[in-house]
Amino acid sequence: MVRTGFPLFFRGRAARLRSAQRALVPAGWCRASRDALHHHHPQPPPLKRRGLAALLFTLIAAPAVAQTTPEQRLDALDKRITRLEDMNQVEKVQRAYGYFVDKGQWTQLSELFADDATLEIGGKGLFLGKKRVLEYMQTAFGKDGPKEGVLANHMQFQPIVDISPDGKTAWVRSRAFVMSVGGWGLPLYEDEFVKEGGVWKFKRESGPFTMYSSWKGWGHDALNNTWPDKFDPPPDLPPSTVYLTYPAYWIVPFHYPNPVTGKPFPVEPVGAYQAPPGTPQQAASLKVGRLADGTQPIAQPPRD
Amino acid sequence: MSRAVLAALALAVAVPAHAQSLDQRIAAYRHRVELLEAQNAVEDLQATYGYYFDKGLWDQAAALFIPNGSFEYGQRGVYIGQAHIQRAMLLFGPQGLAAGHLNNHMMLQPIVTIADDGMTAKGRWQGMVMLNQPGQNGVWGVGVYENEYVKQRGVWKISRLHFYVTAETDYDAGWLKSAIPMEGPSALFPPDKPPSEVYRAFPGVYIPPFDYKHPVTGKSLADIPQPPDDVVGRK
Numbered sequence: 386m387v388r389t390g391f392p393l394f395f396r397g398r399a400a401r402l403r404s405a406q407r408a409l410v411p412a413g414w415c416r417a418s419r420d421a422l423h424h425h426h427p428q429p430p431p432l433k434r435r436g437l438a439a440l441l442f443t444l445i446a447a448p449a450v451a452q453t454t455p456e457q458r459l460d461a462l463d464k465r466i467t468r469l470e471d472m473n474q475v476e477k478v479q480r481a482y483g484y485f486v487d488k489g490q491w492t493q494l495s496e497l498f499a500d501d502a503t504l505e506i507g508g509k510g511l512f513l514g515k516k517r518v519l520e521y522m523q524t525a526f527g528k529d530g531p532k533e534g535v536l537a538n539h540m541q542f543q544p545i546v547d548i549s550p551d552g553k554t555a556w557v558r559s560r561a562f563v564m565s566v567g568g569w570g571l572p573l574y575e576d577e578f579v580k581e582g583g584v585w586k587f588k589r590e591s592g593p594f595t596m597y598s599s600w601k602g603w604g605h606d607a608l609n610n611t612w613p614d615k616f617d618p619p620p621d622l623p624p625s626t627v628y629l630t631y632p633a634y635w636i637v638p639f640h641y642p643n644p645v646t647g648k649p650f651p652v653e654p655v656g657a658y659q660a661p662p663g664t665p666q667q668a669a670s671l672k673v674g675r676l677a678d679g680t681q682p683i684a685q686p687p688r689d
Numbered sequence: 690m691s692r693a694v695l696a697a698l699a700l701a702v703a704v705p706a707h708a709q710s711l712d713q714r715i716a717a718y719r720h721r722v723e724l725l726e727a728q729n730a731v732e733d734l735q736a737t738y739g740y741y742f743d744k745g746l747w748d749q750a751a752a753l754f755i756p757n758g759s760f761e762y763g764q765r766g767v768y769i770g771q772a773h774i775q776r777a778m779l780l781f782g783p784q785g786l787a788a789g790h791l792n793n794h795m796m797l798q799p800i801v802t803i804a805d806d807g808m809t810a811k812g813r814w815q816g817m818v819m820l821n822q823p824g825q826n827g828v829w830g831v832g833v834y835e836n837e838y839v840k841q842r843g844v845w846k847i848s849r850l851h852f853y854v855t856a857e858t859d860y861d862a863g864w865l866k867s868a869i870p871m872e873g874p875s876a877l878f879p880p881d882k883p884p885s886e887v888y889r890a891f892p893g894v895y896i897p898p899f900d901y902k903h904p905v906t907g908k909s910l911a912d913i914p915q916p917p918d919d920v921v922g923r924k
Contacts, residue, residue: 459718533894538831
């Protein structure tokens with residue numbers, strides 16, 4: 386699945402990215418197919434035929450229900466209980482990630498990832514594999530353990546968990562609320578999990594930023610998104626999407642459809658490279674979130 | 690033929706093998722559903738504690754504990770029993786939130802582990818805190834709860850509540866300019882026991898021990914080393 390948000394000059398790498406990331410967003414198929422297991426809602430037939438259809442349905446369906454053995458009913462029950470347990474466990478893994486970040490437990494944190502997992506935070510680019518996750522954390526933030534005078538809480542809130550029909554893949558949309566010595570921050574997560582040997586692990590963590598500000602607050606200043614060479618180590622692959630953070634915004638695509646209408650969330654072209662260079666759309670995107678003179682401040686409060 | 694053998698034969702005839710296995714499956718699933726319900730009940734219990742504590746409803750909050758339950762907040766020491774817990778909470782303000790007070794203690798990010806027998810549980814929570822009193826500036830705080838729960842006569846209750854304050858700061862100044870130290874044990878309402886662990890809040894660092902095992906490796910997190918602290922004397 387090709388992300389519309391991919392920068393043009395990265396499109397040649399889209400295939401590599403796709404295999405590395407296994408499609409950032411499964412576009413809602415998971416929820417739709419999961420629901421199909423339990424609640425099939427066919428379009429109603431025309432009024433005249435509805436009575437006949439209902440009668441036919443009863444005739445066909447009644448023996449089928451009678452033929453359901455207790456074993457089959459228990460199998461179905463087992464599946465539903467397992468799904469609830471899986472949802473709880475996936476939430477725990479996401480929350481444990483947050484508690485490990487809070488206390489700088491990078492080795493423990495990396496153990497939450499599958500061997501071939503990917504990590505992408507802010508605009509830093511993609512890190513491939515569990516070992517690189519650990520290298521990223523320890524190079525960027527120092528050795529394991531909290532440091533005197535440093536607070537870097539990444540509190541994990543508001544999870545929406547979905548489990549694939551086969552029970553082997555899960556997705557979470559959630560957020561971190563960052564309370565740190567540097568100020569405030571709001572990463573968002575669209576993460577994928579895999580069940581290996583009965584254990585849920587991170588398969589892909591993607592944490593694009595919504596907003597970062599100093600302690601004075603987002604009414605006073607805002608930081609830019611990060612970028613691949615802002616700090617060491619460099620990523621294995623460039624960012625999957627180039628986007629701007631507050632005061633601009635990017636709607637991170639939802640892995641699940643609208644829970645009431647059932648319709649997938651439309652994925653709109655976004656980001657600084659949403660349109661070919663030279664087009665009015667691309668020119669406009671470069672000014673969103675920037676100053677009136679077209680410049681974009683780097684890690685400094687914007688001027689009036 | 691002995692009576693026992695007859696009884697066994699009768700049972701074997703009355704309960705075919707496949708039906709027996711159905712019963713076992715139903716019993717196993719019932720147990721798993723009970724564990725899921727227990728998790729929800731514990732989450733509700735802790736959330737309710739937070740809503741009561743926010744509004745200074747000390748009587749309601751203390752009633753959530755078992756009779757010999759314990760309450761420990763920061764370095765204030767350990768209070769044991771509902772009456773002492775309710776009195777300890779008066780250190781945070783009068784019963785019923787006083788005018789101009791803000792006492793929000795949010796209960797977030799739960800990792801709840803129910804024991805296999807479904808009778809006890811442990812939980813780690815993220816505790817964001819927003820405080821104010823008349824004539825003072827607002828305070829931002831944060832900490833970690835490591836709590837224990839027990840099911841008595843079908844009702845989940847708090848057996849041990851321990852809030853490890855991580856950091857508190859002045860609303861305007863922020864962590865770089867303001868680090869509010871924790872309160873010590875009260876002379877007015879002294880605790881039943883001294884603090885169970887001596888540590889400093891921010892700018893000091895301390896790792897509240899994890900009650901749960903690593904969710905992927907399954908290994909204990911008990912031996913994660915504490916960071917050194919020159920003031921407390923921890924190397």
